[in-house]
Amino acid sequence: MDQQAVTRATVPDRVSAAPDRGTVRLALTVGGLVLAVLLGFGLGRLGGGGPVAPVGLETTTDHTHAPGTAPHDHGAVAGQAASAEAGGLAISSAGYTLTPLASEFTPGRPGSLRFQIRDAQRRPVTRFAVVHDKPMHLIVVRRDLTGYQHLHPTMAPDGTWSVPLTLAQPGAWRAYADFTVVADDGTQTALTLGADLVAPGDYAPRPLPAAAATATVDGFTVDHQGTPQVGASVPLTFRITAGGGIPTLERYLGAYGHLVALREGDLGYLHVHPEPELVDGAARFWLTTPGPGRYRLYLDFQVAGVVRTAEFTVTVP
Structure with a gap:
């Protein structure tokens, strides 16, 4: 073997020993991804320092929206198109079922309502988010x-909710469970499920009172302003007086009042958003009605x- 051949055999070829351009690009790409992950983790630790809040509960500076509700400026949406389907018409929804353990009550006799919320595998649910200061609202x-x-039931470790309940008069009754489930991955699902209860006996239904702007309860006068509109979010304002003066309203369930709206006929349950602060001394709520008809409003105030509860009938043309 000549000297030139020996040299070629013992000295690495410079082109083949250097990495090709494809290899360089791959290395840079992988390195960049690793660096991005590390930087993102570090910034997250610096910015948060704690666990990430479950997805679905959205809080703004002025009030809290139900999970799945986009933040909005109430003043801007007044009179504009909106959607608000009535809830509480079904016993099951989104894979969850309201399961009363008993549904018959003796009229006028104190009893106890016990129920579970079960998932698609029929397992009792035990994780609920606190919304309006409570994990479960029962109407x-x-x-x-x-x-x-x-009412506000309490939950046992096995997922059974219970609450004292008296059905004062015979008839068919409706129970609404208003709650937000927290899944294993932290996602939240807000639901209102409904089930029928019965108090056997002679049922004499009462006619719905006529629409009125004023209601009285225990010496308090409650004046209501605002006209609900189909498919539009509009403000409803309630001003409370007593003995010619203005009583000091106290916070109840995170706001200065709690409003429930039910539709005559099918007893559809409407979600109402409260303002967290008084507006010129009055309690204000935002309501969207899904269709025409008569609705019964129940204002809880403390x-x-x-x-106490003031009741109103409202007609939506």
Whole structure:
């Protein structure tokens, strides 16, 4: 072998020893991805320092929206198109089922309502988000829209909710469970499920009171302003007086009042958004009605530690 051949055999070829352009690009790409992940993790630790909030609960500077509701400026949307389907018409939705453990009550006798929220695998759900200061809101009303009750059950470790309940008069009653489920991955699902209860006996339904702008309860006068419109978010304002003066309203369930709206006929349950602060001394809520008809409004308000309920009938043309 000549010297030139030996040299070629023992000295690496410079072109083949250097990485090609494709290899360089791949290395740079992988390195960039690793660096981005590390930087993102570090910035997240610096910016948060704690666990990430579950997806779905959205809080703005002025009030809290239900999961799945986009933030909006109420003043800007007044009178504009909106959607608000009535809830509480079904016992099951989105894979969850309201399961009462008993549904018959003796009229006028104190009892207890026990129920579970079960998932698609029929397992009792035990993780709920706190919304309006409570993990579970239970509304009970007779089908003629009388006998309204707003209750807050307690949950046992096995996922069974219970609450004392008296159905004062015979008839068919409707119970609404208003809650937000927290899934294993942290996502939240807000639901209102409804189930029928019964108090056997002679049922004499009462006619719905005529629409009026004023209601009285326990010496308090409540004046209502605002005209609901189909498919539009509009403000409803409630001003409370007593003995010619203005009582000091106290916060109840995170706001200066809690409003429930039910539709006559099918007892559809409407979600109402409260303003967190008083507006010129009055409690204000934002309501969207899904269709024409008559609705019954139930305003819970608290004065001197006592919660009272003022009721109104509203006609939506």
